[in-house]
Amino acid sequence: MNNILEVNSVNKIFPIRKMFKKPLDLKALSDINFTLGSNETLGIVGESGCGKSTLAKVLTKLESPTSGDIELLKIKYPDYNPKDFHSHIQMVFQDPYQSLNPRKKAFDIIADPLRINTDKSEAEIKELVYAMMKRVGLREEFALRYPHHFSGGQRQRLGIARALMLRPKVLILDEPVSALDVSIQAQVLNLLLELQQEFSLSYLFISHDLSVVQHISDRILVMYLGRVVEYGSRDEIFNNPKHPYTQILLDSAPKIGLKSIATKNDVAPGEAPSALYLPKGCAFAPRCPKKTAHCEESIPPLEDKYNRMVACFNA
Ligand SMILES: Nc1ncnc2c1ncn2[C@@H]1O[C@H](COP(=O)(O)OP(=O)(O)OP(=O)(O)O)[C@@H](O)[C@H]1O
Numbered sequence: 517m518n519n520i521l522e523v524n525s526v527n528k529i530f531p532i533r534k535m536f537k538k539p540l541d542l543k544a545l546s547d548i549n550f551t552l553g554s555n556e557t558l559g560i561v562g563e564s565g566c567g568k569s570t571l572a573k574v575l576t577k578l579e580s581p582t583s584g585d586i587e588l589l590k591i592k593y594p595d596y597n598p599k600d601f602h603s604h605i606q607m608v609f610q611d612p613y614q615s616l617n618p619r620k621k622a623f624d625i626i627a628d629p630l631r632i633n634t635d636k637s638e639a640e641i642k643e644l645v646y647a648m649m650k651r652v653g654l655r656e657e658f659a660l661r662y663p664h665h666f667s668g669g670q671r672q673r674l675g676i677a678r679a680l681m682l683r684p685k686v687l688i689l690d691e692p693v694s695a696l697d698v699s700i701q702a703q704v705l706n707l708l709l710e711l712q713q714e715f716s717l718s719y720l721f722i723s724h725d726l727s728v729v730q731h732i733s734d735r736i737l738v739m740y741l742g743r744v745v746e747y748g749s750r751d752e753i754f755n756n757p758k759h760p761y762t763q764i765l766l767d768s769a770p771k772i773g774l775k776s777i778a779t780k781n782d783v784a785p786g787e788a789p790s791a792l793y794l795p796k797g798c799a800f801a802p803r804c805p806k807k808t809a810h811c812e813e814s815i816p817p818l819e820d821k822y823n824r825m826v827a828c829f830n831a
């Protein structure tokens with residue numbers, strides 16, 4: 517499989533200033549490594565605050581990494597000009613209402629990426645916009661309406677249409693269906709699966725809903741406090757998790773028939789530690805049922821074991 521995206525040793529530190537004190541380092545991402553293949557969906561899961569959205573922002577250049585490097589289609593991020601970059605990778609947000617300009621009509625929201633990044637004529641743009649609206653299931657008469665006239669599901673279709681206008685190879689989807697009713701979620705997920713085939717897209721799919729991630733992903737990456745703790749094929753991760761955190765995450769998801777929903781916070785006993793005060797050793801050690809003295813002293817490296825990558829001394 518060809519790698520479309522390669523993420524190597526990426527770190528992101530936010531300096532946090534508290535009044536009258538010297539800034540503290542918040543390590544939102546620590547030594548992140550993974551690849552995304554062509555046509556593949558990589559699901560990213562982990563508790564609130566573990567760095568999922570920060571990763572999405574770094575991958576779409578909304579934030580720059582503190583260190584490490586990222587290659588998209590074999591070209592390093594700093595070597596891209598903005599137009600080429602945005603024509604290869606686009607983001608879909610959880611709440612399209614916040615990411616869509618409320619003062620613009622749907623037509624212009626979808627047309628703008630073409631106006632900004634290409635020299636197509638308005639006539640060509642019009643044709644492409646209406647074709648994409650049709651493809652994502654938005655009727656023509658919606659073109660002249662503003663985002664607040666749309667339902668949640670329609671707004672998400674609008675966000676997806678805009679993201680696809682430059683025919684990117686990669687979509688970063690940050691909780692794309694979390695704000696939608698369950699029946700609408702299924703429609704939008706099915707649309708995403710169809711579009712993936714049609715446009716040969718690779719998806720990085722962030723969600724706290726494990727049933728959605730299981731449904732849509734080929735591989736899964738589990739994060740804990742800014743680190744990758746386990747990463748492998750969907751079936752290995754779901755059927756045979758090796759990291760204690762992944763095991764607790766899957767166990768704590770209430771099972772409703774085949775459907776399981778992980779609530780954001782009831783993942784492991786104990787207060788979730790903050791990325792501002794990381795322990796010396798394994799970040800999960802304070803909550804881990806399998807921890808030993810070694811875990812509190814050293815950070816376990818991410819190693820290729822049991823058909824997946826896992827960062828645990830006692831996996
Ligand atoms: N601009 C910023 N400045 C300072 N700290 C930030 C900034 N953005 C994120 N953080 C911190 O980085 C950490 C990771 O946040 P992030 O939003 O990436 O988590 P998340 O996994 O997306 O959480 P959620 O599931 O709630 O969306 C958190 O501790 C957060 O407070």
Ligand SMILES: [Mg+2]
Nearest residue numbers: 568569570690
């Ligand atoms: Mg987030």
